[in-house]
Amino acid sequence: MSDIVRALQAHMDTMNPKEMSLAAFIAEHPQLVVRMSITELAEQSGTSAATISRFCKGLHAGGFTGLKMQLATELAQQPPATSYQDIVAGNSLESIVAAMEANHLRSISDTTRMLDLKQLRRTLDALRQARRIDLYGVATSGLVAQDFYQKLIRIGRPAFTFSDPHMQVTSASNLSDGDVAIGISYSGETPETIDALRCAKENGALTVSLTKFGPNALSGLADIQLHISSLEEGMRRGDMASRMAQLHMIDILFMGLVSESFDEYVPKLEQSYQMVRKYRKERGR
Amino acid sequence: MSDIVRALQAHMDTMNPKEMSLAAFIAEHPQLVVRMSITELAEQSGTSAATISRFCKGLHAGGFTGLKMQLATELAQQPPATSYQDIVAGNSLESIVAAMEANHLRSISDTTRMLDLKQLRRTLDALRQARRIDLYGVATSGLVAQDFYQKLIRIGRPAFTFSDPHMQVTSASNLSDGDVAIGISYSGETPETIDALRCAKENGALTVSLTKFGPNALSGLADIQLHISSLEEGMRRGDMASRMAQLHMIDILFMGLVSESFDEYVPKLEQSYQMVRKYRKERGR
DNA sequence: TTTTACACGAAAATAATTTTCGTAGCCACA
DNA sequence: TGTGGCTACGAAAATTATTTTCGTGTAAAA
Known part of the structure; x- marks a missing residue:
């Protein structure tokens, strides 16, 4: 107000x-x-x-x-309370572009608005101390998991992710105390991801959920809940705004990790890029 | 400004x-x-x-x-229009969150601002008529390629993407007239992606680049250039804002496709979701 | 019932904005 | 150099907006 x-x-x-x-x-x-x-x-x-x-x-x-x-x-x-725009038939290119921009901007700022710093704090602490980090997600959320995976690997954290649901559960069953598992699903009702996270929990891992706001199976299961804004309901199955919000959250986690252990992680980051270059060069390019 | x-x-x-x-x-x-x-x-x-x-x-x-x-x-x-923020040591969580939000919002709106509707138009026409669509990208850009791949598959377009560079080139060498290849690379200088796109072009495919704004090898090669805002320079290797911008562009492309062929694609989208549900149910869940 | 107080709008006064109109400067062409 | 057309510009008129004044009506206090 x-x-x-x-x-x-x-x-x-x-x-x-x-x-x-x-x-x-x-x-x-x-x-x-x-x-x-x-x-x-x-x-x-x-x-x-x-x-x-x-x-x-x-x-x-x-x-x-x-x-x-x-x-x-x-x-x-309080920018014009533009609501999320759905895909509709035969829009002009301009209006599509404008709608997409509005949706993404909204998704990111809404998610930031409802971010719970305490849960974020706990997640960061867990990630920093984790002996091993498992990431679960399928379809679009699977790509988000992979995104985080790439980032964690770059700073030398032992992360794992699998697009195959069987492998997810298999991996989860090998977790134990001191490990962290993150389940990613916009709806929070994706059976494959729920299975994997439950398995991780049963084996003693600390579990984190990344879902839309509001009650859902996945976050009910998790020790720590992270939320993204849930305004995409009714969007025509694009998963677009929600994936932006999920990645936004991933970036916050990553930036938090790096920033708090700056001296340890930044050199690793730099190095990971140098190495890729170096080996390319040696191959003669 | x-x-x-x-x-x-x-x-x-x-x-x-x-x-x-x-x-x-x-x-x-x-x-x-x-x-x-x-x-x-x-x-x-x-x-x-x-x-x-x-x-x-x-x-x-x-x-x-x-x-x-x-x-x-x-x-x-004005206030939110801060410039891109780098990762720095020991920031408070609040400021990290604020910086991340500002970066992402900025990245998306800047990219929208510099969008060339003509190139977008041409890309959409090409994608709609393409007999086959190849997507190339490695690391973070590879995930963007996969994201588009998932979307295209959902509306029944024949898309391909490979994270393995050899496979990318192999796939490119099988293209011909009437096919479309999209090379994704923030810098536009990723050798693997350049190779693949060049190969695609040599085989007669229409080539599209998705890179930062400004001259670079990849967009120099491509028939159609799509650009994202290039303000992340100097960021500590996060690829974060640029990936947001890339995905934003992908979403615009996808939404453009769907919107212009609404009656054809939307049912397919709905169906793809129903099917996943159905087969889960039949398995008893 | 009278008095007092005060909310309220009509209209007057003031202020702000837009339009009209005339001048001055500039260029083109004789 | 003169003439005519053109434009930029500000002074002042016209219009429009805002504030203040003032008088009426109403309702509570005396």
């Missing part, structure tokens, strides 16, 4: 009836108000220009124009 | 001297301008109210008040 709306509420008790209705109107249609003149607002809200002017004085908003300005700035900070 | 400043620059060439100085003043002191009346601004900028009013008309900003409003909104949005 924006500052102005709060300011309005704070003044509620000292308000006259007309001012109340005015405040209500503004709080309800801020995006309209910014485009109105004082006379228009007077009509629409059933008051008079004089009342509005007085009202704005009382708010220390610097007159009606000042109020509009404040509204404008605050509306800007 | 904000939209208005960009708009100002876009109009520079059609500006009169006074308008120039006005534009310069606004670009330099936007935060002052929002608090000024048109007369004040006229004085400060050494012009007249009439000129300013005309100027705002030309900008399609809805008059001077409209311009102020836009400035206000954009100044409000």
Whole structure:
């Protein structure tokens, strides 16, 4: 909720009836108000220009124009509540591009917004101390698992991931105390991933889930829950926004790891790149 | 840099001297301008109210008040527009999360900003008609290739991708006229990917590159160039923002394909999900 | 019932913005 | 150099927006 709306509420008790209705109107249609003149607002809200002017004085908003300005700035900070856009028939390229951008931006900022720092902290601690790290996921989530896998390998952490569900369970059954297993599934209801994570837990590993927000089998099972925003429901099976959010979370984990053990990991990172180059060169390219 | 400043620059060439100085003043002191009346601004900028009013008309900003409003909104949005942040030692978790968010948001919107609709159009046409689609990429870009691969398979397009470089070239050598090959590499200098794409081209396939903006070997080779924003330079080897941008581009391609052949592809998408469910059920889960 | 206080809008006053209009400078062509 | 067309520009007029003043009506206090 924006500052102005709060300011309005704070003044509620000292308000006259007309001012109340005015405040209500503004709080309800801020995006309209910014485009109105004082006379228009007077009509629409059933008051008079004089009342509005007085009202704005009382708010220390610097007159009606000042109020509009404040509204404008605050509306800007809470970008147009664009909702996730679905794939539809025959959209123009421009609108597809715009929709995709809006979805991805939204997905990432929503996920950041609902991030639980405590769980993040626990996950990082677990990852740092883990003797071995297993990553589970199928289809799109499998690619997310692989992404994290590549990153962990680059800093020399013992990570494992398998796209084959049987191998996932097999690997899980070899875990024990001191190991960490991360199950990735947007819905949190993917049987293969659930199986693998349950198996890991039964064998004593610390389990982490990365799912959409809200109750689901996978996060119910896990010791630590990480969540991504769950607004993609109804999207036409793209998995697009959710995968962005998952990767965003992976990046946060990775950056957290590297940043907290900077001296240990950064040289390894650099080295892993140098090595690839070096061996290419030696082969003569 | 904000939209208005960009708009100002876009109009520079059609500006009169006074308008120039006005534009310069606004670009330099936007935060002052929002608090000024048109007369004040006229004085400060050494012009007249009439000129300013005309100027705002030309900008399609809805008059001077409209311009102020836009400035206000954009100044409000400024904070998140931070530049790409590098991984550094011992950052607090909060700042890591904030940096990661800023990087990803930036990467996606920058990439959208510099998107060339013509190349996109050509790529979509090529993909729709392609007899066969090969995707090349190694390491992180390999995962992007796989991501697209999964999507294409879901809508029944004949796509191929291999993480093994030998297999990539082998596959490329089997292409011919009417086939499409997409090479993915952030730097555009990955030898394995270049080899594969060159081979594809030599065999008559239409070649598409997905690289950072700017000259590089891969896009020099390709018939169609797609670009992602190249601002990650200097980042500590995360490949994080660039992979987000690449996936963003993939999603645009995919959504474009699906949207333009809605009736054909959407049922296939739905079906691919139903089938996975069905076969799970039949196995008793 | 009268008085007092105050919310409220009509209208006046003020301020801000836009439009009109005339001047000055500039270039093209005689 | 003169003439005519053109444009940029600001002064002032016209329009529009905002604030202030002032008077009415209403409702509580005396």
